Amino acid sequence: MVTVGIVGVGLVGSELLAQLQATSSKLIKIVALTNSKRMVVSDSYTEISLADWKNKLAGSTTEANISHLVQYLSKSPEHSIIIDCTSSDHIASQYPSWLSAGLSIVTPNKKGFSGSLSLYEQITSLSNNLPGSTPGKGKPLVYHESTVGAGLPILNTLTDLVKTGDKVQKVEGIFSGTLSYIFNNFSTLSANAEKKNFSDIVKVAKELGYTEPDPRDDLNGMDVARKVTICGRLAGLDLDLSTLAVENIVPQELQGVASADEFMSKLPQFDDHFQKLNDAAVQNGEVLRYVGVVDVQGSGSGVKLVRYPGSHPFASLQGSDNIIKFTTERFPNGIIIQGAGAGAAVTAFGIYSDILKIQERVQGF
Amino acid sequence: MVTVGIVGVGLVGSELLAQLQATSSKLIKIVALTNSKRMVVSDSYTEISLADWKNKLAGSTTEANISHLVQYLSKSPEHSIIIDCTSSDHIASQYPSWLSAGLSIVTPNKKGFSGSLSLYEQITSLSNNLPGSTPGKGKPLVYHESTVGAGLPILNTLTDLVKTGDKVQKVEGIFSGTLSYIFNNFSTLSANAEKKNFSDIVKVAKELGYTEPDPRDDLNGMDVARKVTICGRLAGLDLDLSTLAVENIVPQELQGVASADEFMSKLPQFDDHFQKLNDAAVQNGEVLRYVGVVDVQGSGSGVKLVRYPGSHPFASLQGSDNIIKFTTERFPNGIIIQGAGAGAAVTAFGIYSDILKIQERVQGF
Structure with missing residues (x-):
């Protein structure tokens, strides 16, 4: 007791x-x-x-x-x-x-x-x-x-790997349910998928309650950066939010606008920008995913928009699932854990x- | 200490x-x-x-x-x-x-x-x-x-779900590295994949040391059945090997042959049988996977050859990875854990x- x-x-x-x-x-x-x-x-x-x-x-x-x-x-x-x-x-x-x-x-x-x-x-x-x-x-x-x-058994698993002396090389994942939903819907290789504007997907995500009241608090990457910092520290790196490379995908012109409403009303002006990024990926058989990376041996730790080939497990993610992959000496092909990573x-x-x-x-x- | x-x-x-x-x-x-x-x-x-x-x-x-x-x-x-x-x-x-x-x-x-x-x-x-x-x-x-x-954190996760009162509905997975390798290679929707005979894949798997000395000890499903029994009992079912529905995919004519060598030499006679099963799946946009299922609420527990659509996580599995999915009340879309499930x-x-x-x-x- x-x-x-x-x-x-x-x-x-x-x-x-x-x-x-x-x-x-x-x-x-x-x-x-x-x-x-x-x-x-x-x-x-x-x-x-x-x-x-x-x-x-x-x-x-x-x-x-x-x-x-x-x-x-x-x-x-x-x-x-x-x-x-x-x-x-x-x-x-x-x-x-x-x-x-x-x-x-x-x-x-x-x-x-x-x-x-x-x-x-x-x-x-x-x-x-x-x-x-x-x-x-x-x-x-x-x-x-x-x-x-x-x-999801993310930190338990990482802790077990570290405690038993496995050499963790990389932790890579889609750590945000919100950004999972947005990019799973926006960037897909499926021929049947309806083509949607980036701003429309963000709007629906907001209406469904998937985003923070101001979606910029998701799109700026800081929530993912915190999770990367936590995993990185468990893996032995002294990561720090203030120095971590975080790609804020809120268009620069909208980072300073005063309200969430103004942000939402102006976001459609940037649909072309996001569409071009996506077209470039899709033409190459790839999709866009917003990921966090802990690069234990190199300097690639951070939060960024990355292109993955259609055969990659991150590419076929659906809904708002999280997916995290640990690459280690004992698991060179990785352990992958996937499932709902948000909700009460x-x-x-x-x-x-x-x-x-x-x-x-x-x-x- | x-x-x-x-x-x-x-x-x-x-x-x-x-x-x-x-x-x-x-x-x-x-x-x-x-x-x-x-x-x-x-x-x-x-x-x-x-x-x-x-x-x-x-x-x-x-x-x-x-x-x-x-x-x-x-x-x-x-x-x-x-x-x-x-x-x-x-x-x-x-x-x-x-x-x-x-x-x-x-x-x-x-x-x-x-x-x-x-x-x-x-x-x-x-x-x-x-x-x-x-x-x-x-x-x-x-x-x-x-x-x-x-x-892989399979039993830890299942135990946590059960102990905290989640209602586990289904545990479904590719529990055998050997059978993962065989069907990932045999049954694929990839247009680039070379078409291979079932017997040739089993032969390579045997040469790589992936199978038991007699590959029938993998193909008869008993190893998977043991793992299904373990998961099922943890989830509260009184599963028993002697009554579990196990689909032995060793052709009936070869179940009684005396030696592994004789089995291997006669397996090519059944390549057509396996090819037909695979063609029927692939023509439907599906692949064959040999899975174990714990069906907590129904009577579907067992080991069987199942067809999955190309978008299913089991369909895009590679190498000899295991993949296990828990479907529960709290995780209606499932928790998926994937990675190497065999090796010292x-x-x-x-x-x-x-x-x-x-x-x-x-x-x-």
Whole structure:
């Protein structure tokens, strides 16, 4: 049994609670919840009812206070895990203090692992190197599978390869569901495919809720760059967002326009630009894909628009799937992992799996 | 630190020892080794030199005796793991007694998990449910990732899906590197591909060492059936080899011929039969693939020759890769994992990862 507190109960946090409720796990006990305003902290580490947490939180008169939540968890008689379901930089900056308080961390928040290298190094050196806050409770651990490809087994696999001494040469993938959808629809060799304008595809993606409120936040490559940074660091590279080569595919003229609406209204002016890129690829039997690359031995790490031949697994991707390929000494032809890499259900699945991994490690059963 | 004994030091066992030596892991100590004739058991749980184990074993005058090896490991002051690198039914039947002696088990041997249901149930109920042989040493655990797809994260992923309450609907895959190679070469929609006779492809596969000494041991589907049984049982089905629907693609007339040589010499007589099957598929824009299926909700579990449209990920497979697809409630479009699923390096990688998972679970760090 581990005691668990959740910071952030939006889409992903709520889905995690629903999955825990559906499985009635006896190994995991939720004892604290907070959103940005209110907080519920149980008495004496009793379980917060998973059937009724929404009402409890809505009716709580306790103001959100993460320090109090951390303090409460750290004094639990059981090993405690804090789940950060926000995407906040500020909250990620508190991970070292949470670890020092003896808490394990599970999170889909990319900020702590793709931000400053010094924060990342603090987190990794504190994880697994501290005694538990109480002897016998187990050391604090950090798991963040859902930061890359949601619940797909990307970081687990990469970690296993590295730990067992395989030489990872390259990690290459379509890390963004949004950009997967856009280019799978825009750039195809299928003779039956209807020819669509780039701007129309972005418009539909926005309407379907696949993009950020401002699609430039997808097209600028920064989300992919964070995932590349996370994989690269796990593979032993000191990648840094500020120096990583990132191809921003937002046309330069539109990078500075004030609003998402203005961006969307002007994007059609650049359909020719994207069409020319695509025609050049297709005439060569290739398609365009927006990929992230970790080049462990060379200097090719970055985020870029790349052409792939029709026979390449990236070329036949459909929908909004992620696809990631690891090329290593033991797997010269690569391991490929493909599937939904975004959405509440699959993100919560990754978090839930990580909680169980920590529970098994600190308690052995 | 865990103490480890290895039963079987052929290709896979030797490669595991080489990987351990290359990484000089301080968490794993090899203290016993045996092949079918000789055995090396260290004094007082000291480490057997990884640089020199071959000479030590060749020069050993101690006769192989697995009971003694098990007894030695069970009295270790540390948690002990026994690695079964054989493919023996007889050795797999001893797993319950090893677990009862407090030992964890890691193995690529499929026999214990795909053989009799009662042996399987004994193994799973003893794993994780026994106290360690000495208090504080941790409970005995069983990991067998390498029984399916070698080191590819197939069973880990399936286990995570099941443990977190996802509803697995289907596991479908090309589980045999041999049959992957044969059908990837025989059945393709590529206009450039040279047309080859089925028997010629089997002949080349045999010469390359991809097949069993008698290729009928691949073509009869029993190896795939074992892997389907393992995945099915993990997904909650009581599959049994004796009742599983397995399409043996060895022509009936050749199933009884005495030798592999006679089989190979007569196989060309059936090239027309295979060619007709393939032509019917290709004329329809499809290819033939030999797949294993776990149909969790229906009755379609089995091993069979199936036609897939050219756009299906199984259709564009190359070389001798495995490819496995999980379809679940949370992943309606599936998780696909693809890569080398056979060979000493990738099998040993799966074993090594499993050893580390047990070490982390029983010792928490």
